[in-house]
Amino acid sequence: MSMEMSSSIVQSLLPQGADLLGWISQLIFWIIFIIFMFYGQRIQTTITLREIESSLFRLKLIRDRGRTIAISTIKEIGKSTEDPTARVDRVLEHIDIWPVSLDPAGIIGRLEHLIDVRELRFKDEVKLMVPQADETQINNLTNVLEATLGLNQLYKIVRHYYLLGKKTLSFYVIMQLQMILPLVMKESEAYASYLRASTVGQPIGDGVGALVAAKLMYGRDKRKVAKDIVVSEVPLEGRTTYVLKAEGPGANGGKPGEAIKQILEEKEGKIALVIVVDAAQKLEGEKTGEVAEGVGVAIGGLGVDKYKVEETAAKYKVPVHAVLIKEDTEDVVSTMKKTIFDGAEAATEKIKRLIRENTKEGDSVIIAGIGITMGIAQ
């Protein structure tokens, strides 16, 4: 009797016929609601980790492909029987320890010394792998190794934070990584483009400043003024201009800061104007190849060259103007495209106008074309 009663109570609680479907959906809804209430963040964390994992996999593929290209390029140029793989792998694990900045006095000198040592070390490694390579090939291969090293470091940093987030299940570590991941992927693609261009020595977008200088100094006598920098005396708009750039066509940045400093010292500050031409990061919405003007030393890098020019220009009270050719991050390290090449033409016209407007006939002007001069001679 009691069994029958309890069964009828349960039956009356459960919906009958057509109501059954609605009842099931209601139940599913409440189950999902409760699961999300308690485990929502955990589910989101797992989904985010999966997304990071797929980007990390892609990053690993890019790193491995970069390493393979670097090794095959060295083998191809070196033509040696010795396998360079172990040496390349050792270079890929290279770590830079930058100078202490607790007491910033004299940091520029220390930083410059470390940069010099680093550059020398990389070039020595290349020379050991490819002993018969000429200067251009050494410079290009050094850049190939730099790009591969960059890819390896990017991969390792992302993998570190991914594993850290997975281990601790820290929502904030994982979210921060996911938020910067699109920019990291863009950077890795830029490295890949740079590596590809370096293997064959094609001019890249960053070399547009050097291209402007190269065209101005073409056919003129050149002399070396600082490490890897050449200068020519070019008459322009009735003024004497000292046009300088890194020595090409190898992948070279040189020391333009030191070169400008030396010319200013040589002329005892009797320079009416310094014009620095360089590629600059464009903002989204701006056109590639657009030319902008400004005041100041437009030299990238860690700041050693910029410091030297600022210091000497301030000493002699020489105005420093900048002519900037706008480019996207990817364009800076990819093979040069026409809009950037046209930007170089427009930049030359702006330089001429700046000289006419800011100096008198007979004055001396320094024009510095900044950038990696890969694939651009002089």
Added chain:
Amino acid sequence: MSETPSPARKVSYFLIAAISTMLVLSIVMLYQVFDTYRKGGFLDLLSMTISISAIALSSYMFIQMTRKPLKLGFEIPKVSTTIQCTNCDYNNIRDFQTGDYVLKEAGPCPKCNNKAIISSILREVTEKEK
């Protein structure tokens, strides 16, 4: 340098046939479920769930098959070298060759026999980039 273009992704005809058969059968099954419900008022929930899942699965597999291979950024763009005469209007555009660089002497001009140089090395821009 020694990079070769990646081969196009190959899709098995057997796989296409299997997925197509699964898609057609699941659509027929779904139609039958609705037909039975319309005629007799009986809704076969199990068959409906299975057929919808099969449609979703086969559509997903089709999408995956048509996806382009993963691009890593190492794809070789078309790069052209422009050779110009320093004296006349001679201008020649050819594919980039290893060893080319801007302002490199490119032999005598075929028109006036003066010096010709490489005036530019440019990457061709894809429609997407424009």
